[in-house]
Amino acid sequence: MGKLFDSRAIQFEGFIYDRDVYPRGPGYDPAIIAEGLAPITEIEQRGMDQLSDVDLEILSHKLTCVVEEAHDVYQELSISEAILTGDMNTGILTASGDPAVVATGIYFHSMLNCAQAKYILRYYKDDPTLGLKDGDIYFFNDDFAGVTHVYDMFTTMPIFYRGELVAWATCGGHQGDTGGMAPGGHAALATSRFEEGLRVPQLRIGENFQIRTDILDYLCQAVRNPLVFASDLKARVATCLRIRDRLVAEMDRRGPEPVVGGMRKLLSRAGRLARERLAELPDGIFRAIIFTDNLGRELGLSRIPTTVFKEGDELTVLVNGVSPEASCGAMNATWHLVRAALGVYLFSYFFRGLPPNAGLLEPVRVLVEGPSILNATGEVARGFGTQTAACVVQNLHIIGSKIAYAGGYEESVTTPFSRNPQLYLYAGENRRGYQQANISTLGNAAGQGAQFDRDGESAFGFYWGACVDSGETEALDSRYTNFRLARRVECNAHGFGKYRGGAPLAEVSMTYGPKGCLMTGAGACDKVSQNPGLFGGYAGPTNPQVVIRNTNVRELMARSDPRLDFDTAHDLLVNRPIDGDYQFRSSSTATEQFNHGDLFIENVSGAGGYGDVLEREPQAVLEDVRSRLITREVAEKVYGVFITADGHTIDVGATAEKRRAIRAERLALGKPFAEFIKEWSRKKPPQAILKYYGQWPDPRVESYDQPFWGIYPKA
Amino acid sequence: MRVRITEYLEADLDTETWLCNRCQTGLGALNRSYKEGCLLRERDPREVHIPVGTNREFNFSFDPDWIRIVEFYCPGCGTMIENEYLPPGHPLTWDIEFDIEDLRRKKAGTAK
Numbered sequence: 130m131g132k133l134f135d136s137r138a139i140q141f142e143g144f145i146y147d148r149d150v151y152p153r154g155p156g157y158d159p160a161i162i163a164e165g166l167a168p169i170t171e172i173e174q175r176g177m178d179q180l181s182d183v184d185l186e187i188l189s190h191k192l193t194c195v196v197e198e199a200h201d202v203y204q205e206l207s208i209s210e211a212i213l214t215g216d217m218n219t220g221i222l223t224a225s226g227d228p229a230v231v232a233t234g235i236y237f238h239s240m241l242n243c244a245q246a247k248y249i250l251r252y253y254k255d256d257p258t259l260g261l262k263d264g265d266i267y268f269f270n271d272d273f274a275g276v277t278h279v280y281d282m283f284t285t286m287p288i289f290y291r292g293e294l295v296a297w298a299t300c301g302g303h304q305g306d307t308g309g310m311a312p313g314g315h316a317a318l319a320t321s322r323f324e325e326g327l328r329v330p331q332l333r334i335g336e337n338f339q340i341r342t343d344i345l346d347y348l349c350q351a352v353r354n355p356l357v358f359a360s361d362l363k364a365r366v367a368t369c370l371r372i373r374d375r376l377v378a379e380m381d382r383r384g385p386e387p388v389v390g391g392m393r394k395l396l397s398r399a400g401r402l403a404r405e406r407l408a409e410l411p412d413g414i415f416r417a418i419i420f421t422d423n424l425g426r427e428l429g430l431s432r433i434p435t436t437v438f439k440e441g442d443e444l445t446v447l448v449n450g451v452s453p454e455a456s457c458g459a460m461n462a463t464w465h466l467v468r469a470a471l472g473v474y475l476f477s478y479f480f481r482g483l484p485p486n487a488g489l490l491e492p493v494r495v496l497v498e499g500p501s502i503l504n505a506t507g508e509v510a511r512g513f514g515t516q517t518a519a520c521v522v523q524n525l526h527i528i529g530s531k532i533a534y535a536g537g538y539e540e541s542v543t544t545p546f547s548r549n550p551q552l553y554l555y556a557g558e559n560r561r562g563y564q565q566a567n568i569s570t571l572g573n574a575a576g577q578g579a580q581f582d583r584d585g586e587s588a589f590g591f592y593w594g595a596c597v598d599s600g601e602t603e604a605l606d607s608r609y610t611n612f613r614l615a616r617r618v619e620c621n622a623h624g625f626g627k628y629r630g631g632a633p634l635a636e637v638s639m640t641y642g643p644k645g646c647l648m649t650g651a652g653a654c655d656k657v658s659q660n661p662g663l664f665g666g667y668a669g670p671t672n673p674q675v676v677i678r679n680t681n682v683r684e685l686m687a688r689s690d691p692r693l694d695f696d697t698a699h700d701l702l703v704n705r706p707i708d709g710d711y712q713f714r715s716s717s718t719a720t721e722q723f724n725h726g727d728l729f730i731e732n733v734s735g736a737g738g739y740g741d742v743l744e745r746e747p748q749a750v751l752e753d754v755r756s757r758l759i760t761r762e763v764a765e766k767v768y769g770v771f772i773t774a775d776g777h778t779i780d781v782g783a784t785a786e787k788r789r790a791i792r793a794e795r796l797a798l799g800k801p802f803a804e805f806i807k808e809w810s811r812k813k814p815p816q817a818i819l820k821y822y823g824q825w826p827d828p829r830v831e832s833y834d835q836p837f838w839g840i841y842p843k844a
Numbered sequence: 845m846r847v848r849i850t851e852y853l854e855a856d857l858d859t860e861t862w863l864c865n866r867c868q869t870g871l872g873a874l875n876r877s878y879k880e881g882c883l884l885r886e887r888d889p890r891e892v893h894i895p896v897g898t899n900r901e902f903n904f905s906f907d908p909d910w911i912r913i914v915e916f917y918c919p920g921c922g923t924m925i926e927n928e929y930l931p932p933g934h935p936l937t938w939d940i941e942f943d944i945e946d947l948r949r950k951k952a953g954t955a956k
Contacts, residue, residue, distance in 0.1 A: 411942055417939065531940055665923070711897070795924070805885075814909055814931045826935055
């Protein structure tokens with residue numbers, strides 16, 4: 130490694146950092162998952178030598194069109210509630226199993242599909258009971274074998290040309306129900322992997338381009354929504370076949386070598402371009418930290434720090450000093466999930482403009498301390514590891530923005546996309562007459578991060594893929610067991626700053642029909658937020674679960690009562706125009722029955738703000754108030770902006786005076802560093818919330834007394 | 845040679861010091877954290893994130909038993925250069941620690 134890493138980085142003894150901590154088992158091998166790009170094969174080299182830069186550009190465009198078309202095919206054919214909104218992806222792997230071309234979507238899905246193809250090549254291809262043939266169809270959803278979590282389900286097919294394996298087609302996304310303890314998947318309260326339902330490392334479910342009926346029956350029997358499951362499985366196979374058809378046609382036109390070589394060259398080129406960009410940026414050590422609060426069955430503080438060593442044309446992401454893995458819920462992540470998740474930030478921001486494929490991660494080394502909440506052992510539940518893995522992504526986003534600003538790439542500088550997880554899983558018979566069991570898609574309308582020169586967009590997209598949508602309301606009403614009363618951009622739900630973070634969509638929905646529905650909660654950020662601000666901007670707020678039982682909403686609807694015309698969910702919760710039992714509670718809840726007329730309030734919070742609130746233009750604050758993005762109270766107390774009684778103009782004099790007063794208060798109440806640290810270091814959270822934290826304040830060190838975290842002496 | 849580092853920070857590579865970009869107040873040595881040159885203030889997060897409803901445990905604000913806001917101000921002009929959301933008493937974050945020689949080399953010719 131570089132001199133900074135060698136002189137300053139500490140990896141605690143007894144922990145594994147560079148791969149998943151769990152050992153090899155039936156159908157999975159962490160060593161394969163940790164492998165980088167496969168060596169260049171002879172046919173790939175011959176093809177690479179044949180391609181000029183122009184040829185490669187044309188081929189790249191062609192292959193991108195293939196996977197984008199496949200993306201549309203899958204989305205159009207699917208009836209899964211999450212896939213319909215775009216929580217999925219498609220891609221083409223090289224013959225060796227490396228993701229070479231990835232559709233716009235959930236990039237990290239495709240970054241995680243390679244392990245299964247590589248496992249099949251290593252262990253099944255020469256197995257006489259299996260082999261590998263044109264027309265084979267494989268299914269997988271096991272996080273042990275490299276998948277995100279069991280709720281994401283994938284199909285892959287080898288692509289042969291004139292008898293030779295030339296590539297793999299992959300397709301998959303958030304399918305949802307696995308027959309686990311929570312209807313709809315995402316069992317936040319699971320304490321063991323055995324409570325999370327169907328788990329398939331990689332299973333050949335078909336040959337000769339056909340799914341085997343007996344296997345399909347078995348899989349459908351394992352889940353609560355067999356119609357959706359079967360339909361989507363067939364949609365994935367159809368999508369892989371479309372990729373195969375297009376790739377074979379391209380090889381008919383160009384010959385196989387340029388296509389195969391081109392795919393490998395795209396990986397090499399992405400790696401080279403990533404290194405070139407890294408080399409431009411200043412070297413140093415950069416840190417960020419996030420805390421999480423909800424472990425599933427219990428609330429408890431956990432720590433997720435991230436240290437980045439940027440040296441020359443390489444980036445090392447070191448995650449150490451992490452809280453231990455938790456046995457009271459499903460918020461444990463895997464090493465491979467953390468690594469792949471980083472691609473979500475790197476592809477869209479840090480390496481923006483570069484081709485998104487596995488090559489971009491080639492100069493990035495990811496070291497995650499395990500066993501820990503981020504690199505968990507085999508037996509704990511890990512279905513909601515995305516929650517904790519995303520904290521590392523948020524840290525890297527903050528760090529990357531600081532490196533990019535200092536390196537002259539201001540246009541890449543933003544606060545992180547809104548992430549605070551809050552899932553409502555609805556299950557029951559929908560208005561189309563079949564069993565529905567899946568997550569709500571409202572989280573796909575989260576807030577975009579504030580940018581260096583403008584506000585973040587509200588209701589922008591999904592954390593894991595900004596192009597994912599929250600769904601069309603009437604379609605959702607017919608597919609889910611609840612009925613949407615309101616969807617509005619939420620008030621006071623983003624981070625304040627010179628430029629504000631994007632605000633989230635908030636939804637008020639009603640249980641519909643005499644049978645009611647089941648609802649399970651999965652989430653965090655009840656006490657803390659994972660949407661940090663940047664350069665003095667405030668974080669986005671927390672977002673606990675809110676349900677309102679025993680309401681009078683049906684009576685109000687029957688007479689078109691104006692009390693239903695509330696502005697925002699915030700307005701509903703503050704002024705309570707609807708009668709009922711308002712329950713503010715933890716985001717992770719057991720499955721409960723809800724009845725006709727009960728209400729659910731969903732909101733995933735907004736992104737953090739950028740810059741000092743006192744630098745926000747008063748006119749922009751006025752617009753925030755007028756558009757219900759903030760209340761007058763926030764305008765006055767936080768921004769120091771007063772608006773005249775008619776609500777149309779700024780009270781210039783009062784605003785100037787208030788802002789002067791806030792600035793004077795800062796200078797009067799702010800303390801010099803040494804004085805502050807002396808008082809601050811004596812404080813400690815209540816012991817009850819540190820149950821799963823590890824040692825305080827550094828989970829791995831018995832007694833840590835530095836003013837800054839992560840400053841460990843070299844042995 | 846002064847170079848821009850963040851929205852509110854500059855680095856003077858001749859004196860190897862941090863400066864406030866808004867008022868040019870010095871914020872300490874470049875090989876230390878600029879936070880050591882700031883005024884620091886602990887705040888109850890409910891002052892900024894106003895609670896919704898009356899539930900003490902869950903109210904869309906931060907629970908001060910879990911999280912406090914630490915604000916870092918320029919001692920010259922009072923600009924909030926950065927803030928951190930930390931459990932009470934948790935060590936602060938040394939967020940930017942440059943290889944100064946590399947910074948000097950890369951910024952040569954780009955100084956304002």
